Amino acid sequence: MRSEKRTEKQTENGRIFREAWIAGVHRHYPGEPKPGYVAPWEETPDWERDAAAAVCAQVENFVRVGGGSTAKLSREQKGRFVALCWIVQIHKHFEDPKPSYVADWADLPAWQQLTDADIFEAIERAAAR
Numbered sequence: 001m002r003s004e005k006r007t008e009k010q011t012e013n014g015r016i017f018r019e020a021w022i023a024g025v026h027r028h029y030p031g032e033p034k035p036g037y038v039a040p041w042e043e044t045p046d047w048e049r050d051a052a053a054a055v056c057a058q059v060e061n062f063v064r065v066g067g068g069s070t071a072k073l074s075r076e077q078k079g080r081f082v083a084l085c086w087i088v089q090i091h092k093h094f095e096d097p098k099p100s101y102v103a104d105w106a107d108l109p110a111w112q113q114l115t116d117a118d119i120f121e122a123i124e125r126a127a128a129r
Contacts, residue, residue: 006053013056014049015041020122021052024115051089058085059123070124078124079117080105086116 006014018041025037041049059082063070070078083105090101105113 006049010053010057011049013060014053016123016126017052017056017119018044018049020119021115023122024118025111027118028111028114030111047093051086051093054089055082055085055119056123059120060127063124063127070120075117075121076113078120079113079115082116082120083108083113 022038022040025033029037044052062081073081087102090097094101108116
């Protein structure tokens with residue numbers, strides 16, 4: 001989807017994801033994060049906006065169909081779900097992604113695992129409104 005065709009809901013979802021990502025990076029990243037990690041929504045590439053919106057929608061749907069049961073998941077389980085959804089988006093947008101872009105959960109740095117769990121919980125809170 002191109003940015004001009006992104007719906008208001010998709011933009012809202014993407015922003016929820018992106019804001020949670022940036023907050024998590026600031027909270028968990030060791031040292032000074034790369035500028036791209038904390039770039040505002042307006043400076044985020046279209047593919048990344050689309051991926052963020054898609055993952056947010058997947059988590060939101062997962063929370064809704066779970067009927068509140070996602071609150072019983074561990075932070076690791078929540079983070080794993082976000083990471084797996086993100087990997088699918090990377091494969092969708094890149095023919096031959098760098099291995100670090102599609103790394104399995106166990107191979108992600110701790111700061112990224114924590115940030116992915118934060119993202120899930122931010123979406124979970126937004127879905128409850």
